[in-house]
Amino acid sequence: MKLVRFGPRGAEKPGLIDDQGQVRDLSGHVPDIAGEWLDPARLQTLRSIAVEALPVVSGPQRMGVPVAGTRQFLAIGLNYRDHAEEAGMAVPPEPILFTKAVSCLQGPDDDVRRPRGAEKMDWEVELGIVIGKRAAYVEKDEAMAHVAGLVVCDDLSERSFQMERMGTWDKGKGCDTFGPVGPWLVTLDEVGDPQDLGMWLDVNGQRMQTGNTRTMIFDCATIVSYLSQFMVLLPGDIIATGTPPGVGMGKVPPVYLKEGDVVELGIDKLGTQRHVVRGWDAV
Template sequence: MKLFRHGPKGSERPGCFDLDGVARDLTDIVPDIAGEVLTPEGLHALGRHDVTKLPLVPDGVRMGAAIGQIGKFVCIGVNFSDHAEEANMTVPAEPIIFMKPISAVAGPFDDVELPRGSVKSDWEVELGIVIGEPGRYIEEANAMAHIAGYCVVNDLSERQLQLEGTGQWVKGKAHDCFGPIGPWLVTADEIADPQALPMWLEVNGTRYQNGNSRTMVHKVPFLVSYVSQFMSLQSGDVIATGTPAGVGMGQKPPVFLKPGDVMRLGIDGLGEQLQRVSGYAA
């Protein structure tokens, strides 16, 4: 299934595509694409419905973040060796974990606002894992059974705040709207191999990132297991798994986002995002 959320920010409604690719409203069946709906039992129950009888979603409606009521937005740093090289960082022996606040979550086509005074805001296309079955201390061999599906994430980053001065990663990653998610949550049964997904990002029509999830240092099942050693994972939690080479700070000379720029990014099978940089925080 391809699940999504549509409508004004803060009032999104659940939706899905039927077998003909027609967008249908799920409000009469589930309250949101969130929580228990994303468990194996919840997705199985949802899949039994004949959605062709449900109302159509109007053309042109805003798409919200594909998952609602996210409890944790966990991110993995420096998880592609080519990105580590361009960032002049050592590939870590263990995953680097940081978190974005839920206030950073945004829709896949929402405008992006830069932090006040930002001079080094950057882009990162990433594969997002969405947890379905809750768990902690999950064995790697069982990790895939805990995944509801996958989505596109843009892990926007202000590099000066992240890496310079008293730099802490969360300071550069936490700005409002710095975590667009979607356009869809694609359930795990539709993705034959999450480690074989082309992923790309363009700014103003120039392609900067052109990678593939196969080159992750730490793979999807290991990441789910690893993160669960430090925190319980609940249904609807999101894990962003790192970005391939081609970020702005890796260009020669570096290229950073400015008002008026347009980012377009996507992962094969998971859809595309499009964001315009609207300006700076007031």
């Protein structure tokens, strides 16, 4: 299934995408794509609904973050071998964890805003994991049973805040609008092998990133298991799993986002995003 949340910001409704690409309204069956409805067992009940009987949502729709109630937005750094080479850094012996503020979450096609004082705003197409069932001390072979599905993420980053200011990476990762997610939450049965998904990102129509999840250092199951050793993962939590080569910081010379730039990105089977970079005070 491809699950969505559509409508104005703060008033999104749950829906799904049918075989013709139409949005169908699920609000008569579930209150939201959140909480207990993300449990793989509960998702199975949604598959029994006659899709053709659901109301078709007419006209263009804004897509919101396809999951509600996220309490933790976690991310893994340097998780692609070719990206580590690009950055001139050693392959890490275990996953590098940082966090993105939940307040940075936004829809896949919403404008993104350049923070005040930003000098080096960068892009990162990433595969996102959405937790569906509470996970604590989960073994690798059980990890994916705790996953509701997968999403596209753009791990937007302000490198000057991340690399040149005191403290951890987090302050360059959680700025407002720096977490576009969606357009869909795709359940694992429809994705197939999460370790063989092509991914790409363009800026102003120019291809910047091309990669495949097969070059991940730590695969999805390993990441879920690993993180569950340090914290309880909860339904709706999102984990961004790293980016392939082609980030602006790695270009020679570096290339960074400016106001008016258009960023487009996508991952096989998971859909695409498009956002325009605006100034901080843009309405």
